[in-house]
Amino acid sequence: MFVLELTYTAPLEAVDTVLEAHVAWLDEQYARGVFLASGRKNPRDGGVILAVAGDRARIEEIVAGDPFVTAGVCAYRVTEFVATKTAPALEAYRETL
Template sequence: MFIVTMTYTAPLEQVDALLAEHVAWLERNYAAGRFLASGRQVPRVGGVILARAESREELLAVLAEDPFQKAGVAQLQLTEFLPTMTSPELESLRVTLG
């Protein structure tokens, strides 16, 4: 499981010009089962995606297709974690350490 933190590196006008393409990219990755939640940071300095992937490299390849990345308007930070505790609603995401 990964937390992807995006920080905008360009004015919001440039980010907003790519927003429709970015949302279409998000929707494709939700449909593929890669993304579980996403949204804007508050204040609006970037965004956050909760993602799953087989590897960091796989996720980096997916993220490279984001219009924000292609245009260079956001910087990424990845945090990988193992969800060993969850609420009942997210139990399907829980992993057991062996």
């Protein structure tokens, strides 16, 4: 499982010009079963996405396609972790060491 932390690298006005395309991209990833949860940070200086994929290389490929990235308005920090405990609703994503 992966935690994707977005940090805006441009003013919010520039981020907002790409927001609609970013949301469409998010919707695609949810439809593919890659993203489990996402949202803005508070204060609004980026966002966080909880994701699943076969490996880090796949996640990095997906992240590279984010319109925020291609427009140059954000940077990603990708953290991989093993989800050995989950809420019951996320049991399908539970992993073992």
